[in-house]
Amino acid sequence: MPLSITIPVIDISGYLSSDTEETNRVAAAIRSAAISPGFFQVTGHPITPDLRERLLAAVKSFYALPRDVKIKLHRNNSNCLRGYESVGDQQLEPGFQDAKEGFMVGQELEGDNLRFAQGANQWPAEDECPGFRQVFMEYFEAMRLFSRTMFRIVALSLDLEEKYFDDFVYGRDTVTMCRAHRYPPTTPEMAAKSRGIGAHTDFGALTLLLQDDSGGLEVFHRPTQTWHPVHPVKDAYVVNIGDMMERWTNDKYTSTLHRVISPVSDRDRYSIAFFNEGLLDQIIECIPTCLEEGKTPKYKPVMVEEHLKMRYGNSY
């Protein structure tokens, strides 16, 4: 085990340009980072600065709305986890309520046979927050594709056929969610005692996080029991492995504990997390290339829908 954490920055543009040598290099870098520390940053991705800036501006306008407008969109009114969360609603680390606001969006689905996390989003009226809905959904669709791209590289990194995960990450019954966060500033005294978001691992398969330049995201290094900052890198996405992927790879890939310390400044911190939670019907059962010869899988098979119900249910 390494003595400290290095969170590599991996440029994936060589993969996107279909260069074979570069693709091998990118897949190897992602394999190594996914094994340890389970976190990396990605540049050379397809999400344009223009789209990211437009979304961040719209998110800031949303959070600046009067509290009663946001409360009308509270996630408690949703049967599919969508909408607004105020400071203190979520508790990811025992003893610390998260000092963050959140706004969760997912795929818009209608019909009678809706399943876990499926349904409609909640939106402010267009004149309350002009353009918010449009840019958020534009971003969401772009992220679904980016996420599929990342899974193609993950497939190569596990010596699987490139499109091995396509149905899992991009099907009609795949759960993808995007949550924008605002972390209000805190005082130096409070920073040691409070959390922007308490220590947790992500529940699903893969998370793609856009953070502003405030800093505050930290990952845990188990061997030394210490926390390490994930420094903001311009234009980069922070990518991390979730619990489901850890289980599916028989613990080859690592779902690492992380948290956010609220900014000790006069500025809010903004971040936007995109979670790919996978296809509800998928059975998570040790991927063949992850099982060493003569070994048996560590976990019993579980269906994605059951796994998600359990993990989401425990955190609010």
Ligand SMILES: O=C(O)CCC(=O)C(=O)O
């Ligand atoms: O805001 C961040 O930097 C991290 C958010 C996060 O870990 C999460 O939403 O699961």
Ligand SMILES: [Fe+2]
């Ligand atoms: Fe997280």
